[in-house]
Amino acid sequence: MNTIENQNTIFPLGERTPAEYFTGKAYLKLLVEQDETGSYRVANVVFEPGSRTNWHTHAAGQILLITQGKGYYQEKGKAARLLTKGDTVIIPSQVEHWHGAAHDSSFTHIAITNNSTQGSVQWLTAVTDDEYYSCQENHGF
Amino acid sequence: MNTIENQNTIFPLGERTPAEYFTGKAYLKLLVEQDETGSYRVANVVFEPGSRTNWHTHAAGQILLITQGKGYYQEKGKAARLLTKGDTVIIPSQVEHWHGAAHDSSFTHIAITNNSTQGSVQWLTAVTDDEYYSCQENHGF
Numbered sequence: 001m002n003t004i005e006n007q008n009t010i011f012p013l014g015e016r017t018p019a020e021y022f023t024g025k026a027y028l029k030l031l032v033e034q035d036e037t038g039s040y041r042v043a044n045v046v047f048e049p050g051s052r053t054n055w056h057t058h059a060a061g062q063i064l065l066i067t068q069g070k071g072y073y074q075e076k077g078k079a080a081r082l083l084t085k086g087d088t089v090i091i092p093s094q095v096e097h098w099h100g101a102a103h104d105s106s107f108t109h110i111a112i113t114n115n116s117t118q119g120s121v122q123w124l125t126a127v128t129d130d131e132y133y134s135c136q137e138n139h140g141f
Numbered sequence: 142m143n144t145i146e147n148q149n150t151i152f153p154l155g156e157r158t159p160a161e162y163f164t165g166k167a168y169l170k171l172l173v174e175q176d177e178t179g180s181y182r183v184a185n186v187v188f189e190p191g192s193r194t195n196w197h198t199h200a201a202g203q204i205l206l207i208t209q210g211k212g213y214y215q216e217k218g219k220a221a222r223l224l225t226k227g228d229t230v231i232i233p234s235q236v237e238h239w240h241g242a243a244h245d246s247s248f249t250h251i252a253i254t255n256n257s258t259q260g261s262v263q264w265l266t267a268v269t270d271d272e273y274y275s276c277q278e279n280h281g282f
Contacts, residue, residue: 032229110206
C-alpha cells in the first residue's frame with residue numbers, strides 16, 4: 001500500500017491537522033506564511049490513507065497542486081474528482097467541498113490559500129463514511 | 142548525473158522557455174493561469190544542468206518551491222543560495238536576481254508569480270559563465 005512511510009517526500013511532514021476538522025490523520029507544514037503582497041499563504045498537506053478534510057469553504061478560494069499518491073476533491077452535489085500527481089484544482093470562493101486521500105493510498109498536495117478579511121476557511125461537518133466510500137465506488141472501488 | 146531524463150517527474154515538462162531570457166535549456170508548464178482573486182499564476186519550471194534564467198526582477202515578487210534536483214538563487218551583490226528539494230524562496234519585489242540549475246544536476250521548482258500592473262517580470266542581462274561558476278565555487282564546486 002502507498003503509505004506515508006514510503007511516499008517520496010519533498011517537504012517536511014509538519015504537524016497533525018486539528019482533529020475536529022479532519023477525519024483520520026493528516027499533517028500540515030506551512031511553507032510560506034505570507035507572500036510579498038500579503039495575498040496568500042502556502043502549505044504542504046499529507047493525508048494518510050482514508051483521511052480527509054471536513055466539508056468547508058474558502059472565502060477567497062484555494063489552489064491545490066497534487067504531488068504524490070491518490071485522492072479526491074468533491075464539491076457538494078457533484079461527483080468526486082479523482083486526483084493523482086500532476087493534477088491541479090482551482091477551488092472557487094464559497095463553494096462547499098472536501099479533499100483527502102483514497103482509502104488505499106496516501107495523498108499529498110501543496111495548498112495555496114488566499115487570504116480574506118472574512119477568514120480564509122470556514123469549517124463545516126465531517127465527510128461521513130457513506131459520503132466518502134460512495135464517491136470512491138464511482139471510481140471503481 | 143541527475144538529468145531531466147531521470148528526474149522524478151510530477152508535472153508535465155511543458156515548453157522551452159524563451160532563449161533570449163535563459164542560458165541553456167529550461168522548460169515551463171503553466172499549471173494555473175490565474176487564481177480565483179486574479180493575484181498570481183502558478184507554473185512548473187525544469188532546468189537542464191547548467192541552465193539558468195537571466196538576471197531579472199518581479200514587480201510584485203515571486204515564490205519558488207523546489208521539488209527536485211540542485212540549483213541556485215542569487216540576488217545581485219549577495220552570495221548565491223544552494224537549493225534542493227523542500228526549499229522555498231520568497232523573492233522580494235524589485236530585487237535583481239537569477240535562479241537555475243547547478244552545473245551537474247537538473248533542477249525543478251514551482252513558481253508562484255504575483256501579478257502587477259507593471260508586468261510580473263522585467264528581464265535583464267544574461268548570467269555570465271564567470272558569474273555562474275564563481276557562485277558554485279563558494280559551494281564546493
